Amino acid sequence: MNIGRLQRKSVKNLAAYDPGLLVDYKYKLDANENGFDITPKARKKILREISAVHFNRYPDPATGDIRAALAKKNGVKPENVVIGNGSDELIHYLIQAFTDQGDKIVFPSPTFEMYRILAMANGAEPVAVGLDERFDIYEKELLKKSRGAGIIFLAYPNNPTGNCFSREKMEYVIRNAGCLVVVDEAYFEFSKKTFINLMRGRNNLVILRTFSKAFSMAGARLGYMLAHRDVTEIINKVRLPYNVNALSQACARVMLKEKSAAVETILAEREIIYDLLKDDYPVIKSDANFLLIKVKDGAKARKLFEKSGISIRIFRDGALKDFLRLTIGMPEENRAALKIMRRGV
Amino acid sequence: MNIGRLQRKSVKNLAAYDPGLLVDYKYKLDANENGFDITPKARKKILREISAVHFNRYPDPATGDIRAALAKKNGVKPENVVIGNGSDELIHYLIQAFTDQGDKIVFPSPTFEMYRILAMANGAEPVAVGLDERFDIYEKELLKKSRGAGIIFLAYPNNPTGNCFSREKMEYVIRNAGCLVVVDEAYFEFSKKTFINLMRGRNNLVILRTFSKAFSMAGARLGYMLAHRDVTEIINKVRLPYNVNALSQACARVMLKEKSAAVETILAEREIIYDLLKDDYPVIKSDANFLLIKVKDGAKARKLFEKSGISIRIFRDGALKDFLRLTIGMPEENRAALKIMRRGV
Numbered sequence: 110m111n112i113g114r115l116q117r118k119s120v121k122n123l124a125a126y127d128p129g130l131l132v133d134y135k136y137k138l139d140a141n142e143n144g145f146d147i148t149p150k151a152r153k154k155i156l157r158e159i160s161a162v163h164f165n166r167y168p169d170p171a172t173g174d175i176r177a178a179l180a181k182k183n184g185v186k187p188e189n190v191v192i193g194n195g196s197d198e199l200i201h202y203l204i205q206a207f208t209d210q211g212d213k214i215v216f217p218s219p220t221f222e223m224y225r226i227l228a229m230a231n232g233a234e235p236v237a238v239g240l241d242e243r244f245d246i247y248e249k250e251l252l253k254k255s256r257g258a259g260i261i262f263l264a265y266p267n268n269p270t271g272n273c274f275s276r277e278k279m280e281y282v283i284r285n286a287g288c289l290v291v292v293d294e295a296y297f298e299f300s301k302k303t304f305i306n307l308m309r310g311r312n313n314l315v316i317l318r319t320f321s322k323a324f325s326m327a328g329a330r331l332g333y334m335l336a337h338r339d340v341t342e343i344i345n346k347v348r349l350p351y352n353v354n355a356l357s358q359a360c361a362r363v364m365l366k367e368k369s370a371a372v373e374t375i376l377a378e379r380e381i382i383y384d385l386l387k388d389d390y391p392v393i394k395s396d397a398n399f400l401l402i403k404v405k406d407g408a409k410a411r412k413l414f415e416k417s418g419i420s421i422r423i424f425r426d427g428a429l430k431d432f433l434r435l436t437i438g439m440p441e442e443n444r445a446a447l448k449i450m451r452r453g454v
Numbered sequence: 455m456n457i458g459r460l461q462r463k464s465v466k467n468l469a470a471y472d473p474g475l476l477v478d479y480k481y482k483l484d485a486n487e488n489g490f491d492i493t494p495k496a497r498k499k500i501l502r503e504i505s506a507v508h509f510n511r512y513p514d515p516a517t518g519d520i521r522a523a524l525a526k527k528n529g530v531k532p533e534n535v536v537i538g539n540g541s542d543e544l545i546h547y548l549i550q551a552f553t554d555q556g557d558k559i560v561f562p563s564p565t566f567e568m569y570r571i572l573a574m575a576n577g578a579e580p581v582a583v584g585l586d587e588r589f590d591i592y593e594k595e596l597l598k599k600s601r602g603a604g605i606i607f608l609a610y611p612n613n614p615t616g617n618c619f620s621r622e623k624m625e626y627v628i629r630n631a632g633c634l635v636v637v638d639e640a641y642f643e644f645s646k647k648t649f650i651n652l653m654r655g656r657n658n659l660v661i662l663r664t665f666s667k668a669f670s671m672a673g674a675r676l677g678y679m680l681a682h683r684d685v686t687e688i689i690n691k692v693r694l695p696y697n698v699n700a701l702s703q704a705c706a707r708v709m710l711k712e713k714s715a716a717v718e719t720i721l722a723e724r725e726i727i728y729d730l731l732k733d734d735y736p737v738i739k740s741d742a743n744f745l746l747i748k749v750k751d752g753a754k755a756r757k758l759f760e761k762s763g764i765s766i767r768i769f770r771d772g773a774l775k776d777f778l779r780l781t782i783g784m785p786e787e788n789r790a791a792l793k794i795m796r797r798g799v
Contacts, residue, residue, distance in 0.1 A: 110632075110656075110657055110658045112634075112657055112658065112682070112684035112685055112688065113684070113688070115552050115604065115633065115634065116551055116552055116688045117550070117551055117552065117553060117554050118554055120551055120688065120691055120692060123691045123692075124691065125687070125690045125691045125693075126515075126695045137511070140511075140512055142510050142511055142512065143510045144510070145510065146508055146509055146510040147509050147510065152505070152509070155504075155509075156501055156504065156505055159500075159501065159504060159701070160497070160501055162673055163491055163673060164491055164492050164497070164500075164670055164671055164672070164673045164674060164705070165487050165488045165489070165490065165491040165492065165670035165671070165672060165673065165715075166482070166485075166487055166672055166673055167485055167487065167666075167672045167673065168672075168673050168675070170471075194539055194694070194697065194699070195694065195696055197694045197695070197696065198694060198697075201694065205462070205550075205575065205576065206461055206462055206465055206575075207460050207461055207462065208462060209462050209463055209555060209577065210554060210555035210577060230550065230551075230691065230692040231550065232554065232555065232577065259460065287455075288460065289457075289460065311455075312455055312457055313455045313457065321512075325509055325510035326509055326510070327509070327510055327511055327512045327513075327696075328507055328508060328509045328510065328511055328512065328513050328699060328700030328701070329509060329699050329700065329701060330513070330696060330697075330699040337457070339457035339458070340457055342470070343457065343458070343461045343465065345470045346465055346468045346469065346470045346575065347465060347468075347575040348470075349539070349540070349542045349543060349546065350471045350542070351540055351542065351672075351675060352539065352543075352675075354539070354673060354674050354675040354699065354701070354702055355673030355674065356504070356673070356674060356699070356701040356702060356705070357699055357701060357702075360509070360701070370510075
């Protein structure tokens, strides 16, 4: 049987997501993870929580205690919180719930790739609006393209550029959009900037957060959404009832009482590296735990990093050709990366 | 803003899934879970595995070792295996990947509710074909309705009826369908019957399995799909890259080396209960870890079970009005349920 013929039209043109990572590496600076793992104390608490899990029972479908704690922390009600199997899943649910076939999903470009991929996976039409020369958004163009669209996605700070878009331009989009506006604050604990205050009196603003970055919990897959009840009620209609497993729920319960890990250390490291590189390379001022750097020869950089066993993200084509994205890891990892950059690439 | 207006058309008519469980219960016999949790030895191994997890790193997006082990166990190649965040997620991916808006998803009725819910959540049209008086399928009607459809779903054994459909009728559907046929073998370890042998030379047959039932792993959310590479390649295009978290992957690695828990005990209990009830109630012969029983007064049964703190599934309307589905739990749980049944409901 010709199986390919049976697939969703928009999926035909979609390639499987390739994180493009090095398989053999010594240092992993390619996925904006937190180089500092959770503390031994937090690990111990998690193991204790998990030792009490009833593995044979389905997890709490409402993730009640976690939502209550996150609501309290963020000054909203539990009904305004949805927990996802990573933010990826929440991005997926938003597109699934709020687009019919061919509806538009609008986002700046370059940005987090999952907006485009998940639009296509759900039969929606991805519409990318380029960034200006300072990697800021064209707010009017975004609004214009969003007419009749389902959702505008804005990563803040943006990935892979690392900068926060101008606050005025963001507010202009949020205040004037006729569709959902999703502000993806995955790196919030690093930027310390949020649009949560604009949620008041506005039911179309959705904030995404995650435990994957500052909280060193990428392995547990824990993202969350803050949104008006009008939105969360619809998301809960498409959400898989048991989308967050019992072990990750145990992790969340522990990490909600822990501080985000090593944020100040990472920010200090980022500034040191920025200062050391900025005279030799165009580097974008970052509000996140990574830096976007333009090199002369991406292929050469790739070879040198691979040879040194350092896995980083190097863009091969498009607007970011010859840019590399360096996650700020632990000091010794950053030093190893710096050493290569200083050789000139 | 009128947010409801923005939602996907097919989602408008969809209610959020309500597992309909009792909040306060002493015995939980409502979700076909395995009443016997994993062994202390398995728990210890899992905790040891998890204590070595790098929480700060994204999980293996390929779930490589788990797929390899499952492939070996089932006589297929790793490329024929996809791991899901529960089978629910795999059902979702199948519908997402293989239907355009309005395409049909065909299944018998009554059956596992997620086929209908996830069809609607993905913009597909659910088409239910009733079962005959012996709860067997109308194989010709199913085939007829599947013309131009995306997928036929067949739960084997069926849930909530508990029986396996006739093998000849199933084979007739599988051999003659012009679309994907998904055989959901969630209770395979109890029925010990499978259609895996029909996968040879046929790329449209998909088998679903899970660790949630016989392996007592409902909390970890681990389902898997066995399918031809033509299918898995397309599923991997819509699959979230990090859909299976690192802790559940650790659980899978351990449980792949463990035996399914207490299956023979549960089967023996099921037969005892069946024999004790069959003279007083219409009870369906079961191939799974639950029994479907017709009572005289569903409302009365509900009241009595609730009063005793036993959570079971009682159907309120439709073809199964006044039927109850009793999960076979641990002996003392089953005795408590029997006691109520003997009072006459």
